Amino acid sequence: MRASPSVEDNSPIPYDRSSPWWVVFDYGEVLSLQTDVRPAMAELLHVPVPDFCDAWASERYAYDRGASDTEYWWAVGARLGVPVDEELAARLTAIDISGWIETRPEALALLAELAEARIPLALLSNAPYSHARVFRRQPWAASFRHLLFSGELGMAKPQPEVWDCLTEQLGARASDLLFLDDRQENVDSARAAGLRAEHWTTTDRARDRLVDFGLCPYRPEASPPEDASPADVQATRQHSG
CATH class of the missing domain: 3.40.50.1000 (HAD superfamily/HAD-like)
Known part of the structure; x- marks a missing residue:
């Protein structure tokens, strides 16, 4: 059996197909x-791009860990002083996803x-x-x-x-x-x-x-x-x- 490498050792070792890597x-x-679509989302919310980018990034932690689209965009909007309903959240989400396709x-x-x-x-x-x-x-x-x-x-x-x-x-x-x-x-x-x-x-x-x-x-x-x-x-x- 192939010995397990140490955490510190990241050098190549032979690939053994009997124990798949x-x-x-x-x-x-x-x-x-990535395509930067943040300017398009900032325009949709009628806010400056730098302000939007700060809010977009600040709330991403919870979004990446399971917060819903509406919860995320409501939090972003709250930081910017812009109300966000479900319809607007859906439009923002679609643009956001397009930047990663x-x-x-x-x-x-x-x-x-x-x-x-x-x-x-x-x-x-x-x-x-x-x-x-x-x-x-x-x-x-x-x-x-x-x-x-x-x-x-x-x-x-x-x-x-x-x-x-x-x-x-x-x-x-x-x-x-x-x-x-x-x-x-x-x-x-x-x-x-x-x-x-x-x-x-x-x-x-x-x-x-x-x-x-x-x-x-x-x-x-x-x-x-x-x-x-x-x-x-x-x-x-x-x-x-």
Whole structure:
């Protein structure tokens, strides 16, 4: 049996398919390419964008942990001195979700390669309940065996309890999970709980680490930039082929 790595040791070790490693992805700023829709929401509330951004962020803690759309937007409105009813909350929610729908083509390509190689995949994202319902219907969701969202769990990264929930859901040891997240505080929390964890900066760097761990099938000869358009992605693939 493969020995469990120490928390301090985050170096690659051989991948043993008899004891599958799970690769656990974050969503926001990893698979998704966030579009800043806050100016549109500020305009809907007729408030300055900086004031809206402060209120939007200040109330996010509870929203990510299960507060309803109406509760969240009522709290945001209260900070701004703007009344928010259910209809307005629904409009704000739709705009908010739209800012997280666009995805990174190369990140999804990496995801598809791992799924094709039969690497067990899971997703752990800090996302409100309503956002989770939309994300579950996206095509990329089919690549994952488990999808965990903070709004459904009632807890969020980097809370220590979330890692216990994750390992229980996956039926795996913490040392058998490789977690990828763009926030260092979440990476640090995961490592403290015994997971392997890597700070996501770009898809290419994540791929390199997955290859190092023996989890990614290959390194493509060329990859388009993170912000490449679909046409640029296709052109790069044709050139590489």
